[in-house]
Every structure is written in C-alpha cells, then in structure tokens.
Amino acid sequence: MSLKHLILALVATRQSTGYEITKELDEVAGFFWRATHQQVYRELGDLAETGLLRFREVEQNGKPDKKVYAITAKGRKAFEAWFLEPTDPPRGADPLMIKFFAAELVGIDELRKQLANARAGHEAMLAAYEAIEAQHYAEPMRKMPRWKQLIFMTLRLGMARERAWLEWADESEKALRA
Amino acid sequence: MSLKHLILALVATRQSTGYEITKELDEVAGFFWRATHQQVYRELGDLAETGLLRFREVEQNGKPDKKVYAITAKGRKAFEAWFLEPTDPPRGADPLMIKFFAAELVGIDELRKQLANARAGHEAMLAAYEAIEAQHYAEPMRKMPRWKQLIFMTLRLGMARERAWLEWADESEKALRA
DNA sequence: TATAGATATGCAACTGTATGCATATGGAAG
DNA sequence: CTTCCATATGCATACAGTTGCATATCTATA
Missing domain, CATH: 1.10.10.10 (Winged helix-like DNA-binding domain superfamily/Winged helix DNA-binding domain)
Known part of the structure; x- marks a missing residue:
C-alpha cells in the first residue's frame, strides 16, 4: 500500500x-x-x-x-x-528475462531484436533522467537544501539502475554474438 | 500477462x-x-x-x-x-524511495536506519546470487551451452541490479552524513 | 502410533494496478 | 462559432498478485 x-x-x-x-x-x-x-x-x-x-x-x-x-x-x-516499518524490497521483475529464458524456442535472432528494442527504451529513460539532472540538479549536492538532496537521490537511483541495465546489455549482446 | x-x-x-x-x-x-x-x-x-x-x-x-x-x-x-511483441519495460518502483521523498516529515535519522536495513537486504540478495554463480556458473560463459548462457544472463542482470543499488546506497549514505 | 515433512492440488477473498468511459468549466486559437 | 487544450473529478471493469484456508497421500522419524 x-x-x-x-x-x-x-x-x-x-x-x-x-x-x-x-x-x-x-x-x-x-x-x-x-x-x-x-x-x-x-x-x-x-x-x-x-x-x-x-x-x-x-x-x-x-x-x-x-x-x-x-x-x-x-x-x-x-x-x-x-x-x-521495514520496507519491503522491490521485486525486480523484468518481462524481458522471460524472453531470455525461452529464447531457444523462438530463435536467438528474435531475442537480439528484443534486446535492441529494450535497449532503446532504457537509453531514452536514462537520457530523460540526465536531462532532468542537467536542468534542475546541476549544482553540487552539498549546496542543495535537504529536501532537494533527497529527491535528487531518488533520481540518482533511477539513473544508476538504467546505467547498470545498459552495461548488462552490452555484456549480453557480446555473448549473444558469439 | x-x-x-x-x-x-x-x-x-x-x-x-x-x-x-x-x-x-x-x-x-x-x-x-x-x-x-x-x-x-x-x-x-x-x-x-x-x-x-x-x-x-x-x-x-x-x-x-x-x-x-x-x-x-x-x-x-x-x-x-x-x-x-515489444516488451513493456519493467516499472522500477522502490517503496524506499517514498521514504526518501518524505524523510523530512519523520527525520533523517529514521531514514538512515531504513537505508541501512534495505542495504542488508540487498547485500543478502547479492550474496545469494553470487553463491548460485559460484555453484552453477563457474565455467567461462562461452563454454556453456546456449540455454545455460541465457539463464546465466538473467542471473547477471540480477547481480548488476544489486551492485548498482549498493553503489547508490554508498553515495546516498555519504550525502546523508553531511 | 503419532507427528512431521515432501508430494500434490486447489478455492476464496482481498489488494493493487490498469484501462476504458464519462462529465463539466472556461480560455485560446483557428 | 467550433474545436482544442488545460483544469477538474470520478465510476466501472478487468487483470494481476497476495494471503489465508483446505485437503489428501505416503514415508520417515521419534
């Protein structure tokens, strides 16, 4: 809730x-x-x-x-x-992982296409976050008022998530080319 | 679905x-x-x-x-x-972020405690993934059969996510100490 | 012989999220 | 004068996920 x-x-x-x-x-x-x-x-x-x-x-x-x-x-x-109360952990469920799991049923080529599409989405998301950062959070964090720091941290988590995903995608694309 | x-x-x-x-x-x-x-x-x-x-x-x-x-x-x-079909992107909603957003209403000390607890959860998750990796995916990826590579990639995404979260937590804890 | 645990299946109620539909005011632009 | 947009609120339905409850077989252990 x-x-x-x-x-x-x-x-x-x-x-x-x-x-x-x-x-x-x-x-x-x-x-x-x-x-x-x-x-x-x-x-x-x-x-x-x-x-x-x-x-x-x-x-x-x-x-x-x-x-x-x-x-x-x-x-x-x-x-x-x-x-x-203790916070329940986010359940990081990505439907793309089902396609990884099942890729051999349909074909690795199709998986590669799916991965490329998903990558585009994550790149767009990251770009959007970076634009928000440049517009509203350009000053150094220690100069922000606390409330702004806190919201910025939530944005930073979003960015960290997207960057991690993209690095994983690099690694995976490489492995799928082999 | x-x-x-x-x-x-x-x-x-x-x-x-x-x-x-x-x-x-x-x-x-x-x-x-x-x-x-x-x-x-x-x-x-x-x-x-x-x-x-x-x-x-x-x-x-x-x-x-x-x-x-x-x-x-x-x-x-x-x-x-x-x-x-195009895969819909995961909605990365983390309830802890609500606590960040609202932390000043309750107190930064309480937020720090929440963050520490969440960190423990993510560390445990990462350790569990690493144990699975050591047990079942120790060999180099290129030597695995395709089906195993694919499942390993889903595990790698989980690990990448947890590592990114923990790095973000380091950064945030540092900022909250100031 | 009682009880716990693995195997095996399912219903019912509730919570949370998503989607489609509906309505109404008033300003601005064509 | 008509249509679009911003403002403003809400219902109804469906789908997805969680939780509690229920039942039954057979083996192993105490």
Whole structure:
C-alpha cells in the first residue's frame, strides 16, 4: 500500500488537490513512482473516508471547482508508523528475462531484436533522467537544501539502475554474438 | 500477462506439473520472477481452458496423483506471437524511495536506519546470487551451452541490479552524513 | 502410533494496478 | 462559432498478485 503513503506524504508537505498530486506524480514518474489520475482520486477518497485526510471544496472562477485535501493528526500518525516499518524490497521483475529464458524456442535472432528494442527504451529513460539532472540538479549536492538532496537521490537511483541495465546489455549482446 | 507466458515456456521446454513448475520458479525466484503455487495452479487451469495447454492425469504409487501439462500447437503459436511483441519495460518502483521523498516529515535519522536495513537486504540478495554463480556458473560463459548462457544472463542482470543499488546506497549514505 | 515433512492440488477473498468511459468549466486559437 | 487544450473529478471493469484456508497421500522419524 505504497501509493496511499506517497499521497499522504505529498499532502502532508503541502495541502493539494487530486489534479495537482497527479501532476506531481507525473513529474517524478518513472524515476520513482507511477499513478494515473483515477488511482489518485480513488486513494484520496479512501484516505478521507478513513479519516487520514480531510478536504474542503473550493469554488473557483475561470476554472472548475476543486477539493483541497489536507492531512489530519491521525493521518500524520499513520504515516509515521508506516515509515518506521521495514520496507519491503522491490521485486525486480523484468518481462524481458522471460524472453531470455525461452529464447531457444523462438530463435536467438528474435531475442537480439528484443534486446535492441529494450535497449532503446532504457537509453531514452536514462537520457530523460540526465536531462532532468542537467536542468534542475546541476549544482553540487552539498549546496542543495535537504529536501532537494533527497529527491535528487531518488533520481540518482533511477539513473544508476538504467546505467547498470545498459552495461548488462552490452555484456549480453557480446555473448549473444558469439 | 507475463506469468502465463513464463509457464507456457517452461511447459514447452519440458512437460511438467504445477508442483514442478512451482519449484522451478522458486529456484529462479528473485533474480527473475516470483510466483506462489496458488498462482501457478490458477494459470495452468486458465491455460488449459483456453486450449494453450492440455493435461493428462497420472496415477502414482507412493505419492499423490498428479496432472502433467504439455503445450499444444495453439499454445506454441500464442507464445511465439507474445515473444515477438515489444516488451513493456519493467516499472522500477522502490517503496524506499517514498521514504526518501518524505524523510523530512519523520527525520533523517529514521531514514538512515531504513537505508541501512534495505542495504542488508540487498547485500543478502547479492550474496545469494553470487553463491548460485559460484555453484552453477563457474565455467567461462562461452563454454556453456546456449540455454545455460541465457539463464546465466538473467542471473547477471540480477547481480548488476544489486551492485548498482549498493553503489547508490554508498553515495546516498555519504550525502546523508553531511 | 503419532507427528512431521515432501508430494500434490486447489478455492476464496482481498489488494493493487490498469484501462476504458464519462462529465463539466472556461480560455485560446483557428 | 467550433474545436482544442488545460483544469477538474470520478465510476466501472478487468487483470494481476497476495494471503489465508483446505485437503489428501505416503514415508520417515521419534
């Protein structure tokens, strides 16, 4: 139940609407977590129903009305309790590995094509991360405020992952050529 | 729908039972894919119902009876079609990153503890992979038969992932000490 | 003879994620 | 004046994965 807690954290930092949360998640999308607006609105509903968040409806002119969510004392407590729990490890399941496992049934040539396509995807991902780094995290880490350091570290993990994948792909392509 | 296709691949390589498939998945567990026996039996049922697998019941003495599954022509075709499709990229979501994102709400000390715990988990995972490598993949890759090379490559990806994570953790621990 | 463990199979309920569909306001551009 | 885009919210369905529970055979060990 991680998305619930991510939303809780976002709202704890700054009260906001489903729309805003969705956009914030889109911006950290990929290097960290993904969620659709449908998911976000549903979790907000659940969170409000269980008393971890509360909301007020705000009328706007020039734009549709909105619901602004804020965290409750109960919500803050629940988040802290979750934070202190042991974190379950990510299950790094890559469907491409199934194709490796089964490649001889279809042919190594086809596997090579699959690997090349996957490589393109990972290269694009890494390029996107590097662009974000160049735009927003160019200054040395020790000069950033803590909150920015922390988000930068999540980006760094994304980059480390992609670089490791690409190195593995080099090694594998070489072995498959033989 | 990757588990379905992994099972299809396993059965295509060698006809087998739910029990055997579960054990095979347990052995490659972690560095590749995870599934419970309940999941396996359910997928086998679905696969047989849609005609991608067929099974015969085999009576045993000294052991409970079993169902041996084999792939059908339709199953083989479905698998090949899936193989040729573009692979969707793994969604690398790590719940620990949520704790990074939200660490200032709870305290950097608690984050450090979380990071240390997660590190222990990843170190154990890497050690397990390295043990498998030493036991089963000690010979040079070019001397292995193709099928073994391919499985070894999936193990190598698991190791690359863990090593990248640990390097990232070093970097992050250093930054958090400052 | 009781009990634990390996072999063998499965249902039911729940949680989490993904996908498709639906609606509404108001500004900007063609 | 129509269509597109940003803003704003949500339901319903399906699929995938997790957890708890249940059953049965036979061997080996205490």
